[in-house]
Amino acid sequence: QGNFQKGMELSNKSLEIHLKVFGEDHPAVASCYQQLGNLFYDLGNTSQALTNYMKSYEIRKKHFGELSTAIALSYNSLAIVHQKMNKYKEAFEYYNKCLNIHLALVGENHLDTSLAYLNLGLLQKSQSNYDKALEYLLKAYQIRSSILGESHLATMTCKNKIGNLYEEL
Numbered sequence: 001q002g003n004f005q006k007g008m009e010l011s012n013k014s015l016e017i018h019l020k021v022f023g024e025d026h027p028a029v030a031s032c033y034q035q036l037g038n039l040f041y042d043l044g045n046t047s048q049a050l051t052n053y054m055k056s057y058e059i060r061k062k063h064f065g066e067l068s069t070a071i072a073l074s075y076n077s078l079a080i081v082h083q084k085m086n087k088y089k090e091a092f093e094y095y096n097k098c099l100n101i102h103l104a105l106v107g108e109n110h111l112d113t114s115l116a117y118l119n120l121g122l123l124q125k126s127q128s129n130y131d132k133a134l135e136y137l138l139k140a141y142q143i144r145s146s147i148l149g150e151s152h153l154a155t156m157t158c159k160n161k162i163g164n165l166y167e168e169l
Contacts (some may be wrong), residue, residue: 015032030056033055073111
């Protein structure tokens with residue numbers, strides 16, 4: 001609804017309650033930090049977004065280890081904020097870690113894997129690495145079309161990104 005102030009108030013209250021009930025190192029607290037990171041990112045405060053995403057990651061790592069969907073989510077969020085900060089090397093490393101977790105847990109033909117490829121493709125495109133961008137985007141598209149079909153919105157979004165890349169070329 002765009003009411004970030006109210007969202008921030010409620011998210012901070014939720015974090016406060018979760019900290020009292022569960023303590024500092026609980027997965028539910030990690031989710032609160034993730035949500036705060038999302039809000040700060042939406043507000044353009046990448047520094048605070050990064051701080052909250054890192055807190056969430058550290059808690060999740062303690063509870064789930066490196067090979068979990070929760071860690072993949074953290075890596076994706078960290079990649080997005082690093083990309084926004086024009087720290088492309090770090091963004092690539094986090095996106096790649098996210099991809100590797102998805103490949104290990106759910107395999108190549110899964111929507112989570114497709115999203116990781118899509119994000120890597122868009123990152124490569126933003127740096128004018130068009131060959132690599134096309135490779136990732138095509139993988140994302142192939143996965144989505146095989147799972148969702150050609151006419152699904154998510155598949156068409158991928159196809160559109162590929163079209164935009166060709167247009168730039």
